[in-house]
Amino acid sequence: MRTGETVETGETVETGETVETGEAGTAVEIDEVKAAIRARVLEHAGALTGLSHRIHAHPETAFEEHRAAEWTAEVLRSAGFEVIAGAGGLPTAFSASYGSGPVTVAFCAEYDALPGMGHACGHNVIAAAAAGAGLALAPSAGELGLTVKVVGTPAEERGGGKALLLEAGVFDGVDAAMMVHPGPFETVRFRSFALGTLDVEFLGRPAHATLAPHEGRNAADAMTLAQVAIGLLRQQLPRDWHVHGVVTAAGEAPNVIPARAAASYEIRAARAEDLAVLRARVEDCFRGAATATGCELNLTRPEPDYLDFRDDAELAGLYAANAAALGRPAPVEREPFAMTDMANVSHAVRAIHPMLDIGSGGAVPHDPAFAEAAAAPAADRALLDAAVMLAWTAADLARS
Structure with a gap:
């Protein structure tokens, strides 16, 4: 009009x-x-x-x-x-x-x-x-x-x-x-729904993928492990709990072990109380992956829940x-x-x-x-x- x-x-x-x-x-x-x-x-x-x-x-x-x-x-x-x-x-x-x-x-x-x-x-x-x-x-x-x-x-x-x-x-x-x-x-x-957001960053160590792979710490592997862990976690989540995200960085060259990987994730639940429980479980998936690969982990909340x-x-x-x-x-x-x-x-x-x-x-x-x-x-x-x-x-x- x-x-x-x-x-x-x-x-x-x-x-x-x-x-x-x-x-x-x-x-x-x-x-x-x-x-x-x-x-x-x-x-x-x-x-x-x-x-x-x-x-x-x-x-x-x-x-x-x-x-x-x-x-x-x-x-x-x-x-x-x-x-x-x-x-x-x-x-x-x-x-x-x-x-x-x-x-x-x-x-x-x-x-x-x-x-x-x-x-x-x-x-x-x-x-x-x-x-x-x-x-x-x-x-x-x-x-x-x-x-x-x-x-x-x-x-x-x-x-x-x-x-x-x-x-x-x-x-x-x-x-x-x-x-x-x-x-x-x-x-x-x-x-x-209640909604939480999470920015994830794994920091590893670069190395030549053929000449010295043992010197590297693969941040992309850490992200892969975390995604597998979250995928398995989903099997035990209630129907109204949701986890989804995208990888935004995972290396730049195939012959260099990725020193950095990043992702942006969202979590949702029907109640705020449930969101807090879900967040803790998802963050543990990322922490476990960091421990398994020897990478550092940075978890940040870009906005309020x-x-x-x-x-x-x-x-x-x-x-x-x-x-x-x-x-x-x-x-x-x-x-x-x-x-x-x-x-x-x-x-x-x-x-x-x-x-x-x-x-x-x-x-x-x-x-x-x-x-x-x-x-x-x-x-x-x-x-x-x-x-x-x-x-x-x-x-x-x-x-x-």
């Missing part, structure tokens, strides 16, 4: 319920609040879809999202949000706040792209929806007793940006954190009711199928991470066809619905 067009979402919900506000002590009709929120989303429709398209047209990968972060922050700054750039010490993160109510709700805006594939995960939609929820909710923050935050979170695809922001205290004092993720179907209760997502049942129920009120597709239940650093936030803060159907025609995230769908008219309509649903859910939380 082109910037500036108006997108119609679902019908206004008439609930007749009331909320008690903290400061003034007056009652506010929740249906009037929700109607105002929806009207504000439609008022900002051009700016929000324009933001989504702009981020989509200029993809930036992990920790390089300088333009996307500034564009998203500027939309909020121009609406009166107090914006802190470089939140948590990450140059492409930000924290934007509005209001000073006792309940703090944070909307997470992802905006990193995939290397070589652009926005094939639709993070442009996530950023615009989070900004839209903040813009729509902010004018009602006082009467609802809310502090509204939008947190710009870089490096979800690789790097664990939210985990780093959590460790840096950016989510301190947040009562609930929310976001939506585009997909080929609609879900409310998101499930994810991604934990398993643990959603909040009350927030999920509120979101589901609002999705139904907007006429969104019926949600489906899915087994764990993805990973997200939003899961780390969910271990510390009440959180939800629903999936949003953007009409991708069956294309799934990380597919080039999904990148095309993420800037199509159906995605524009979905992101405006998402902004409404997130803001409505925050208003319901304040009421409860």
Whole structure:
């Protein structure tokens, strides 16, 4: 959809319920609040879809999202949000706040792209929806007793940006954190694997493969032994424990015993507790190979572990009711199928991470066809619905 067009979402919900506000002590009709929120989303429709398209047209990968972060922050700054750039010490993160109510709700805006594939995960939609929820909710923050935050979170695809922001205290004092993720179907209760990454380096000793092989220590042999050990380990692993990797270096000439071999591995499990056990067993495979070949071993973790997502049942129920009120597709239940650093936030803060159907025609995230769908008219309509649903859910939380 082109910037500036108006997108119609679902019908206004008439609930007749009331909320008690903290400061003034007056009652506010929740249906009037929700109607105002929806009207504000439609008022900002051009700016929000324009933001989504702009981020989509200029993809930036992990920790390089300088333009996307500034564009998203500027939309909020121009609406009166107090914006802190470089939140948590990450140059492409930000924290934007509005209001000073006792309940703090944070909307997470992802905006990193995939290397070589652009926005094939639709993070442009996530950023615009989070900004839209903040813009729509902010004018009602006082009467609802809310502090509204939008947190710009870089490096979800690789790097664990939210985990780093959590460790840096950016989510301190947040009562609930929310976001939506585009997909080929609609879900409310998101499930994810826990994910760990591991960089491996064996260091041996070079030697001529014919004249003096006894002088060498073969790093490529160490990698081979480790891979065999991991392959045998897989036979005894539970079904939801996974190990996979690629060798990135294993020598340069056939007549020289390789002095260095390297690999990049990922491990996955349904629960964070299981991930820790799996990591120890996989690392022991590499340690054993180093001992057997006389090589040195370097094991490093290039990013924080991604934990398993643990959603909040009350927030999920509120979101589901609002999705139904907007006429969104019926949600489906899915087994764990993805990973997200939003899961780390969910271990510390009440959180939800629903999936949003953007009409991708069956294309799934990380597919080039999904990148095309993420800037199509159906995605524009979905992101405006998402902004409404997130803001409505925050208003319901304040009421409860």
